[in-house]
Amino acid sequence: MCGIIGYIGTKESQNILTNGLGKLEYRGYDSVGIAVYNGESIGVRKAEGRLQNLEDQLGTSPLTGTVGIGHTRWATHGAPSDANSHPHTDKDQDFAVVHNGIIENYLDLKAELKDLGYVFKSETDSEVVAHLFTHLYDDDMISTIQQAIKRIDGAYALAIVTKHEPGKVFAVRQSSPLIIGAGENENFISSDIPAILEHTRNMHILEDGEMAVLTKDHVSLLETVTGNPITRDFFVVDWDMEQAEKNGYDHFMLKEIHEQPKALQNTMAGRVNSENGSIVFDELQWTKDKVNGWNKVSIVACGTAYHAGLIGKSVIEELTRTPVDVEVASEFRYRRPIVDEKTLVIVVSQSGETADTLAALRESQKLGAQVLAITNVVGSSIAREANQVILTNAGPEIAVASTKAYTTQILSFYLIGIYMAQLKEQITAEYRNELVQSLQQTPDQITEILEHTKGLRWYAESIKDAKSVFFLGRGIDHAVSLEGSLKLKEISYIHSEAYAAGELKHGTLALIEEGTPIVALNTQEEVYEKMLGNIQEVKARGAQVLGVALEGNMKIWQYVDETCYIPVTHALLTPILSVVPLQLISYYTALELGNDVDKPRNLAKSVTVE
Structure with a gap:
């Protein structure tokens, strides 16, 4: 879950963008960047790590201009790095794009664009969008966006600036949050209200399938597919800043409880083949022989993640008939665990930095075991050191008491169990489809629970x-x-x-x-x-x-x-x-x-x- 900010107006945009990113940093802090149009060219500054790293860079090499976009990244595709930071541009920096979400078919698009001669600088799914705009541009940015969206599968909130239409900022939403703020001689884009609340309280919430075109004096809302105009009144935000940072919830924990339906959708994204009901793990690429070579599974975790592991035990044993142990990491690391090259060890950690779990991972590898990590943080120690990683994509969890991290970890175990069973050919297509269809209903069912x-x-x-x-x-x-x-x-x-x-x-x-x-x-x-x-x-x-x-x-x-x-x-x-x-x-x-x-x-x- 990343943070997006955009500005167009009469003021210098650099500080407006960085101040907004400071209020969005809880959404991701793996890297950060801004792009500003100065009337002639688009300048880009970005850095791995926290916002301070970008501010240090801007202190010696500032960007001037009254049109810009910014991004704070929670990494999904590609480890945190300067290259993987947003904004992403095409070769000539005619387009700059920031993105929140997951482009599920980015590998196919990337291969197609590479064949056409486009050169990629990052490992991200998001960079394909910038090159796609260059490839499809037809002298009309709205038409170009419409063409591009037809090619993109997945979830996205996009903010775009282009030299071709310099007095505008464009925004598009599908399944990722995006808010439009209207000020006096200035307008804003943001992932969350707090980032722009100091500038305006007049807001539009962009809905799925909608785009917005911002100039300094006007906001146009359009249906993405048809381009038909949308008429919608602004709503006036009357929250104080502390409430706004929690998106109107009294506490982050309550907010995160209510974010579970979306978090589960993100965990499933790209991993469920809706056509045949199968589970797809491109990041694992296991084979039948590999899975059959494991004579047991050991799940190691702490606290809430350990409880998720207990669910994982029931699921994997039920679906694959493979014996599963579940152990607290702090106990596992101080005994002589019976694991070897025929053991799959699954370590679970929301942060990917849990000390006991990391030690258990290392001990398991020392004993010859294959280690799979389930974590929420790309680039974390556990994610880096495990043989393979499944990212839960739950987004940053701020409250100490875990909620959405737990349910996405459980969901990950369901997906793993079904995936192993289909590779081992121990599950019928009918039963698999029944489970997958039920899993796909869980986000709506949780919404129903929360309503009642x-x-x-x-x-x-x-x-x-x-x-x-x-x-x-x-x-x-x-x-x-x-x-x-x-x-x-x-x-x-x-x-x-x-x-x-x-x-x-x-x-x-x-x-x-x-x-x-x-x-x-x-x-x-x-x-x-x-x-x-x-x-x-x-x-x-x-x-x-x-x-x-x-x-x-x-x-x-x-x-x-x-x-x-x-x-x-x-x-x-x-x-x-x-x-x-x-x-x-x-x-x-x-x-x-x-x-x-x-x-x-x-x-x-x-x-x-x-």
Whole structure:
């Protein structure tokens, strides 16, 4: 998730662009750059790393001009570097482009353009757009954009300046956010409101399939495909700056909970072949022989990533019948793990810098194992050192308590499991299609959950004074209950534990007393009746039970005090939905207690030391 800024007006654009990028840096900080038109040529300055590196460069080599675009990068295609930084240009710098999103068919476009003699300087998917504009330009930039968009598959927010039409800035949106701001004798483009709020409160939110043409005096909104004009009133932003940085949400955690549908779409982008329902991992290129050569899989991670690994174990074992171990990285690194050249080790880390997980990766490689990393940060230590990498593409996660990183890690395991099973020929096309179609529905289903679970705040009110809260589940529900319990502990500071419900009679029941809050997950048909029996056991001891079940399972009403329903999906995929109410319960409980939701005590976002 990158940040885009654009300006056209009567003022020097350099400082406006860099100030805006400072407010967008949370969206990506792998590299940063600006392009400014000075009336004769387009000047470009860009640098790997943080905004300060660019500002140092501009201090000695400034850009003058009142038209410009800027970009702060969260790298997806190509490691962080000066060359991979945006803006990207064609050979003669007639066009400069910044891009947020993923061009899924960029390799095909790049090969085609190379055959035509175009020379590429970066590894990014975005550079193809600049060359494509040069190739297609027909003396009308709107027409050229329309032609280019017909060739591009994927998600994109684009801002473009060109020498051919110097008094304009162009913007195009499809599945990536873009906002237009209207000022007096100046207009703006931004990925987020905070970057331009100091200049104007009059905004348009560009919708999918729309483009905008900005001059210093006017904003034109158009349908991208037809070029038909769009009439839309500005809306006036009345947020203060702190709210605006959170896109109107009270906290980053709540914002990131609501970003999960989009994050899941980004994780799937380019990895699901919609024509035949297969999973595609161009970055892995495994073969049947390679996958069959592994006699076991070891998943190693910490905290929330470890809980995602527990889901991964169930998925990979179910689909491939390959045995899977899941271990906490801090334990794995200090024993003699039984891994060798016939072991696939999967390490999971949101930041890609988790010290214990990095040490486990190195130990596994030393023992001869192949290591696959699942991470959210391209260019991180784990991403660099692993044999192969799957990027979750969740975008920067600012709140310490992980939400969208967890669900995208789970989704990555689903994709890996299906991919391995199809290579091993252990899954029928019908079953694979069923799973893939269900996966593709999960973003909309999470949106549905978020629209109907606002009432969970009452539950947070009821448990905020509890001395302990317990989470129960069986099978894959137990793995989710561990994550729900961790979330509550992290930000509410209430003691919480998760137990396999079948273990109640082996000691856990001694902890249940009158009024003890329990969250009971019951989404698995195979153990549905067994779980109802476990709920009865805790109810008989006075527990207050919130049940989480699939829509239509009305029988649970007779056993619990309240029920939270999630949409019906394949039994293997319920964790990606059932965790969302648990995230909200934790958030609202911390809110009721007056805690700092985004920065809980004693915790940091990335654990880079032991």
